[in-house]
Amino acid sequence: MTNKELADIMYPDVTKSIADYEEMYPKRDLPEGAVVSRFAPSPTGFVHMGSLMSSFIERFVPKTTGGVFYLRIEDTDQKREVEDGIKGIVSDLDNFGITRDEGVISEDEEIGNYGPYIQSKRIEIYHTFAKWMVENDYAYPCFCSAEELDIMRKKQESKKGRIGYYGGWARCRDLTNEERAERIKRGDSWTLRIKSRGNENRKCIVNDLVRGRIEFPENDIDHVLIKENGIPVYHFAHLVDDHLMRTTHVLRGEEWLPSTPLHMELFKMFGFEQPKYGHLGLLMKVDEDGTRRKLSKRKDPEAAVSFYHEKGIPLMAVYKYLLTIANSNFEAWLDANPDASIYDFKFDFRKMSASGSLFDVEKMFNIAKNHISRMKASDVYDEVLKYYQEFDASFANILEEYKDYAIKVLNIEREQKKPRKDYACWSDVLPQIWYMFDELYKPEKYEWMNITDQDEIKKIVKTYLDKYYDEEDDKDTWFNKIKSLTDELGYCSDMKLYKENPSAYKGNVADVSTVIRVAITSKSQTPDLYEILKLLGKERILKRIEKL
RNA sequence: GGCCCGUUGGUGAAGUGGUUGAACACACAUGCCUUUCACGCAUGCAUUCAUGGGUUCAAAUCCCGUACGGGUCACCA
Numbered sequence: 001m002t003n004k005e006l007a008d009i010m011y012p013d014v015t016k017s018i019a020d021y022e023e024m025y026p027k028r029d030l031p032e033g034a035v036v037s038r039f040a041p042s043p044t045g046f047v048h049m050g051s052l053m054s055s056f057i058e059r060f061v062p063k064t065t066g067g068v069f070y071l072r073i074e075d076t077d078q079k080r081e082v083e084d085g086i087k088g089i090v091s092d093l094d095n096f097g098i099t100r101d102e103g104v105i106s107e108d109e110e111i112g113n114y115g116p117y118i119q120s121k122r123i124e125i126y127h128t129f130a131k132w133m134v135e136n137d138y139a140y141p142c143f144c145s146a147e148e149l150d151i152m153r154k155k156q157e158s159k160k161g162r163i164g165y166y167g168g169w170a171r172c173r174d175l176t177n178e179e180r181a182e183r184i185k186r187g188d189s190w191t192l193r194i195k196s197r198g199n200e201n202r203k204c205i206v207n208d209l210v211r212g213r214i215e216f217p218e219n220d221i222d223h224v225l226i227k228e229n230g231i232p233v234y235h236f237a238h239l240v241d242d243h244l245m246r247t248t249h250v251l252r253g254e255e256w257l258p259s260t261p262l263h264m265e266l267f268k269m270f271g272f273e274q275p276k277y278g279h280l281g282l283l284m285k286v287d288e289d290g291t292r293r294k295l296s297k298r299k300d301p302e303a304a305v306s307f308y309h310e311k312g313i314p315l316m317a318v319y320k321y322l323l324t325i326a327n328s329n330f331e332a333w334l335d336a337n338p339d340a341s342i343y344d345f346k347f348d349f350r351k352m353s354a355s356g357s358l359f360d361v362e363k364m365f366n367i368a369k370n371h372i373s374r375m376k377a378s379d380v381y382d383e384v385l386k387y388y389q390e391f392d393a394s395f396a397n398i399l400e401e402y403k404d405y406a407i408k409v410l411n412i413e414r415e416q417k418k419p420r421k422d423y424a425c426w427s428d429v430l431p432q433i434w435y436m437f438d439e440l441y442k443p444e445k446y447e448w449m450n451i452t453d454q455d456e457i458k459k460i461v462k463t464y465l466d467k468y469y470d471e472e473d474d475k476d477t478w479f480n481k482i483k484s485l486t487d488e489l490g491y492c493s494d495m496k497l498y499k500e501n502p503s504a505y506k507g508n509v510a511d512v513s514t515v516i517r518v519a520i521t522s523k524s525q526t527p528d529l530y531e532i533l534k535l536l537g538k539e540r541i542l543k544r545i546e547k548l
Numbered sequence: 549g550g551c552c553c554g555u556u557g558g559u560g561a562a563g564u565g566g567u568u569g570a571a572c573a574c575a576c577a578u579g580c581c582u583u584u585c586a587c588g589c590a591u592g593c594a595u596u597c598a599u600g601g602g603u604u605c606a607a608a609u610c611c612c613g614u615a616c617g618g619g620u621c622a623c624c625a
Contacts, residue, residue, distance in 0.1 A: 004591040042625050076625050146623075153622095162550060163621060191623055216552070234625050258552060258620040281554085281618095324573085328561055331573060353554095353561080360559055363574045373587090413587085422586060449584080482583070495582075513583035525585040 001177035007134040009181050010141060014124070014131045018270075021125060025114050025244045034067035036248045038103070039093075040241075042074040043085025047092040047358065050253070052305060054280050056322050057347070058251050059098050059319040064343050067248070070103030072241060073118045074229050086118075092305045095313045114245040117239050126232045129240050129270075130225065138269045139225060141180050141190040142172040162200075164221040165193065165314045173222060192226035195264060202263040209249070209278035209349035219261040235259060239266040247275050254354075278349050312387040312426025316342070316366035324367065325360075327351045338374065365424040373419040377411035380423075384410065387426035395430055398439050408535055409436045410529045416527075420527060435521040436532070438540065443522030456489055460489060460515045461545055471538045475530050486512045520544055 039055040043046065047055070050232060062069040071093065082088075087107045093100075102112025110117050133139035149165070156163045173195060176452075184190060198204070198218035206214045225236040231242070242250055256278045258399075267274050276456035308318055319342055323330040328351045337344070372380065381403070389397040398407045410433070413420035413438040423429055434440040451457060468489075491512050492498035492505040502508075512516055517529050520541060526532055533541060 040625090044625080059577065074625065080624065142623095149623090157549085160549065211553070214552070221621090224623050229623080233623070237625095253619090254553070255619055255625085277552090311621090325560060331560085332562090335573085358575070366574055418587060420587060479583075486583095508583090511582050517584065525583090527584095527586080529583060 001181060003135050003137055003177065006177045006181055007131045007437070009184055010134055011127050011131040014128050016124070016127060016128050018132050021128065022277070022382075023243055025246065026525055028068065028246045030068070030153055030434045031066050033065050033233075034248075035061045036068045036070075036246055037062050037066045038070045038072050038242075038245070038247055038492070039098070040072040040074050040252075041089055042077060042080070043082060043089060044077075044080045045082050045085065045088065047089055047096075047305060049305075052092070052096055052098075053322055053326070054251060055093065055098050056096075056319065057280065060323075060343075061249065061251075061347050062101070064345070064347060068101045070112060070114070070117060070245065071100045071105075072103055074234065074237065074247070075118060075120045076233065076237060078231075092106075095309050096305050097319075100186065117245075118219070119251045120231070122237075122241070123230060124238060126226065126240055127230070130232075130236070131267070133194070133225075134192075136269075138195055139192050140175070140195055142193045142224070143175075143183055143185065143188050143190050144172060146473065160400050165223070166200075166221045168198070170222045189228045193222040194225050194262075194266065194269075196220050197224050197269075198261070204455045206257075206260050206265060208257070208276065209251075210280065210352045211274055211354050212350075214257070216258070219265050221262070223262055235262055235266065238263060239270070239272075241284070242269070242275055243267070243272045250275045251278045251280060254281055276299060278352075281353055310391070310427070312383075312391070313364070313368050313424070314371060314383065314426075317371040320371060321364040321367045324363075325353070328353070343388055368424045369421040373414070373421040373424045377407050377414050380414070381407045382425050384429050388430070391427070392430065395434075398437050402437070409433050412531045412535070422527075433532060435526075436522060436535065441522075441544070446518050446522045447524035448518055449514050449524050450507055451515050457515055457519065460485070460512055461519050463489065463547065464516060466543070469541075470539075471534075478530050478533075482513055482516075483509060 024162060028034075030036070037058045039051075040053075040060050041051060041166065059069045061067070071089075073089070073513045075081060075085070082420065086104065089543070090106055100111075102110075102114060103117040106160060116122055134141075144165075146301045152165075152169060153163055157167070157314065170193075172193070196219055198220040200217045200220045202218045204218045206216060208214055223235060224233055226232050241247075260277055262276060262281075263277075309316070319331075320334065323345065324334070327345075327347060329348070330345060333345055334340075334342075375383075378477060381399070385399050410429075422432060435443070448457070451460070464482075465487050468485050470477075470481075486493040486509045489512070490505070491507045491509065493509045495508060495510070496506040498505055514524060514531060517526055517532075518524055520536065522530065534542075
């Protein structure tokens with residue numbers, strides 16, 4: 001019996017040929033250097049920071065090279081599948097700003113000419129390719145049961161041999177086509193295995209984008225390509241999909257590195273052009289006991305997408321952080337081009353760290369602070385408003401009602417050469433500016449510092465209002481008046497003099513300004529007091545003093 | 549256990565045989581500036597690049613062994 005006849009028995013429903021698919025999914029017409037990449041998760045739960053990081057890079061590189069990024073769903077393992085898995089992936093990607101040029105864009109929609117992009121809808125295509133392999137003696141049906149394979153593995157272990165279905169262990173490899181056809185007709189269940197041509201003693205060279213040249217022994221194991229239920233395993237789906245979808249760069253976690261020789265053998269059998277491979281290091285985290293481990297969504301809140309969303313960390317700041325740990329020269333680039341779009345940065349795989357980076361929230365906050373400090377007040381306002389509309393509607397209403405005033409408040413010590421860096425995320429905003437709004441100004445506690453005596457406080461505030469306060473003063477005049485007030489009441493207005501002999505004075509100008517600061521805002525720490533007084537205005541200041 | 553990858557300070561890292569007395573950034577510490585806090589500025593923080601050996605006039609950089617960490621060896625991805 002010929003291979004062709006056997007193939008017809010194994011895949012009687014296949015009507016198309018590989019050539020048909022080649023025609024349906026032609027080579028992409030893209031500019032030189034354009035990268036086609038993809039994010040290909042299985043719907044087994046929500047996306048965590050590690051895969052989010054890869055999805056970001058997989059999205060970033062096509063975007064900066066004029067290529068294509070698509071989302072493919074690898075739902076070939078029905079056992080691990082989770083309800084609403086696709087929905088979760090889509091919403092995580094959307095929340096994270098990972099847009100797609102092609103592929104799955106919502107729970108039941110996809111775009112692009114290279115679909116379907118959900119593997120469970122591509123079974124016919126896989127079978128066409130599988131049939132071709134049987135016809136050309138590159139694959140064969142295997143009738144070994146799970147129990148038999150288990151026994152085989154145990155034997156191999158006890159003999160301390162290499163584990164796997166290869167060489168003399170590959171029993172079904174040597175069946176005749178007649179025997180195969182016979183058993184299939186009889187209704188025996190079977191899987192499809194690659195008939196590997198590899199030799200363990202020969203080298204297989206993987207030129208990894210991140211790690212460079214790596215040597216492996218060639219694959220000589222007859223891996224299962226198609227499961228008993230007719231659904232392909234990852235390795236086979238990778239071959240078919242990434243070829244047909246014309247992927248140029250396969251970026252994936254380093255856990256795939258060891259199976260790359262198998263993938264290369266498959267591409268070689270078909271004579272397909274090999275995509276470039278880049279195996280990314282995993283994000284790590286240090287535990288209290290000092291050991292490193294993979295970031296976990298369950299244990300590490302900062303690993304969940306919702307964390308950024310709920311904290312209100314600007315997406316662009318998260319991107320900047322991801323780029324600084326992804327590409328070692330990004331930080332220097334950003335420093336030299338602080339106002340450039342990150343998409344002008346040239347990503348270099350060789351600048352990626354091969355070992356997993358540690359996820360450092362502190363560093364990310366720092367980047368976010370820098371990022372926010374460079375934003376215009378009106379842009380900050382828009383973002384802040386959007387954030388509080390979702391998380392604190394009453395504050396959002398106030399922001400809307402007093403829009404112009406709110407922008408001025410957000411502009412304190414902003415839009416200057418050395419802007420203030422006090423917001424790492426939007427949820428930092430309310431706790432730092434609530435006292436600027438009368439609706440929210442209900443101080444429970446005044447944070448008096450060095451001067452706590454009520455009579456003294458009254459005296460300072462009263463003298464200031466009666467003798468020195470003038471709404472029209474400019475900053476220098478204002479501060480000179482504070483100094484005069486300080487001297488009049490027996491404090492020291494010159495910090496140098498004060499430090500030389502602190503005991504000679506009741507206190508210093510800092511103590512006096514703190515009293516005024518707390519009297520007006522109830523807080524001991526605020527941005528520039530002059531600007532705050534200016535914004536609040538006379539009426540409000542008087543009211544607050546009265547209340548006090 | 550086999551195969552593969554990795555190991556530079558608290559963190560991310562620069563570095564591919566000699567202007568590296570090991571950049572830079574975060575964190576930390578101290579000081580300065582200063583109306584508070586921040587910002588900013590200055591200084592400090594690895595006698596040393598996991599470790600042992602080798603090659604070399606010269607090694608974090610090349611080679612070998614060891615240790616440690618990670619991945620993988622499924623009809624999971």
